[in-house]
Amino acid sequence: MMSPVKLTKKQARQFILLKQGLLGDYKFIGEKGVCKYIKQAGCIQFDPIDVCGKNAELVLQSRVEGFSKEMLDKLLYSDRKLMDYFDKNMSILSLDDWKYFSRQRATHCENGRSKDKVNAVSEEIKSIIKERGFASSKDINLKEQVDWTWSPTTLSRAALETMYFRGELIIYHKKGTIKHYALSTDHIADEILNASDPNFTEEEHLQWRVLRRIGAVGILWNKPSDAWLGINGLKAANRKSIFHKLVEEGRIVEIVIEGIPDSLYCLSEDINLIDIVLSNPVFPRRTEFIAPLDNMLWDRKLVKKIFDFEYKWEIYTPTAERKYGYYVLPVLCGDSFIGRIEIVNDRKLKQLIVKNFWFENSVTNHFQFNEEIYSCIKRFSNFNNCESIKLEYKKDKVTL
Template identity: 45%
Template sequence: MRITKKDAARFILNHQKLFPSRELKGKNGIMEFINLVGSIQFDPLDVAGYNSNLVLQSRIKNFKVDMLYELLYEDRKLIDGWDKNMCIFSTEDWPYFKRYREEWLERFSNKDVEIDNILGFIRKDIREKGPLSSKDLEFDTKVNWAWAPTRASRAALESMYFWGELIVHHKLGTRRFYDFTDKYIDKEILEKDDPNKNLKEYFKWAIKRRIGAIGLLWNKPSDAWLGIHWMKSNDRKTAFQELIDSGQVFPVEVEDIEHTLYIRKEDMEVLHDTLSSSKVPNKASFIAPLDNLMWDRKLIKEIFDFQYTWEVYKPKEIREYGYYVLPVIYKDKFIARFEPKYNKKSKTLEIINWWWEENITLTKAMENALAKCFSDFMEYLGAEYIEVSGIDELEIIKMNIQK
């Protein structure tokens, strides 16, 4: 199959539930989207909401943060876990990550005396007191940890979490409270064997999952493959070929793109629907920095001609744009990016800066779509006011928001 870049762009947006955006509804819509893409990425930075909430506000009509929280910590249909990085995925997927938990147990169990010595006390405290965070435990000895020295209590809790003994019971901000996993995950799921019997099967499953996380993906080095443990380039190539030979993924040639892209068999119907329709919804979307759509930014550059770098870790003096910048999509194109900041005390959404892409002209239809998008975004945040820092075009849009 050979398609144009515009066809590829529209299919990816369609697959990502952004074409049109904010059409899914409620917690069922959240589950539908996460089951489609596999997982969404969590990041602890909160500038205008956590990344996971920013992902969902662009897909779910009238999205409220409580919806995701309930699915995670009350309904237990979703779980915090390690996939691409720290992610949120369906609890039904627990068995597929068994080899990760076994790896963590092998690497960290009985490897650090300071941690091993307090595990029994932690288990006793949780049994007697219920869910606890590291701040509730008085084991303050510092130990070397993955990123930097940290308190032994935190390292112990995180070890128990990563090898599967504990689960995140709930959060206060980014502070995690842990409890025993077997109290919250059904025994049938908890004791189910890993469906992938060996690494070859796991690589095929993980690659197919990551293709579905975006919609189209190539067989080349990519940030989209992050977190697939043990996989080398030859493993990836072998797995791709077996997926192709078995008809689970299909090659798609896109004009002026050197590398072949691939699509899952189950997504072919959406591709055909996209190709057969000329409708372009008059809607705008604000995209999270770590949105699934952005997992391979080189691919986004090729297909959409949009160059994006997340600059939060760059020193201010060398940033091209801003600290926490959200891309903006209108219809089937990236038209702008902006730096927001939500002031919770004053309930004000501040637009620190706005950058248009080249050759973008603000039309009345675009103005209306952006006003609606801002209105929905403010509702998601709980904002009552918006400040646009004297950006002329946004002043006009702001007037429409307030009507």
């Protein structure tokens, strides 16, 4: 068991950002970089809302040099190196991780709303998909209303989603928000589809999930957090036991951060990054717009402690109660969050509209960042396939 590592807050920020590929030169490049980052992170959270890019796309554009939206679509639905599945809520993860979710698939086979009605039509649906190649709920004419997660839905939708959760179907592709499903056996190699779960016990599985989430964020503590969402069976008591065991086995390392009384932890394999940070290097400054559900932001209280940055995604906040805006992205510059930006992609006009920009109160000399922010806006415009940029922001007469 390794002795606790002591870091200043600045060193902790640098470690997290190095791990995330958000500090200094890009370490994730092109399609290989997308797969490498997702493998490291375990998963990136998917959200269908697209104001200036979907959440998963925004996560990748800030880290992967040369990333395009078409690249992610290709890796998901042509190359099949990635897959859509539930991890931390709906997520994108490596197809290589299929074997680790056999428990989740088995649970959906044994349980689930309207199970008997779904079972009664599943073979019929498989036959339709086998004939067509793929199908959406609109292609399956089963309009009976059945009990479902949020509210009653059609048997078509309930059956397709249940069979997807069970692993019988995969998402073949998406058109807008409509999912088209195909048979897993037609698109996933047998050695992946039928691979045994590497975790023999529930305890081993939960340990794997905890390690996965620590690696996704970089540093985590043993506290309630959105970082643990989607891990069924992970209660406070067994989470404490798992942390204790992982420390004893040397699989995670305790970190003590100056000014933070609680112990934090990183993966033991990341000690090399801590060594880099402790050598006090000078990192080239880089400016990036960060996704609202970015892995690094999964524990908002931790972000507040280490980065002194308080972020709330206000998309579900009533308009009158919003402090900033509907879809606002944090702005990272070097090892600090310097502000937040509200951007809209006007697809009809092929124009990127910068509606607003707010500097943090700690940033006194706004003009020193203008060139870097505008350079980032131009890259973001290209990422959204826009042909022009419109700056609506004129507050405090800051020219971007």
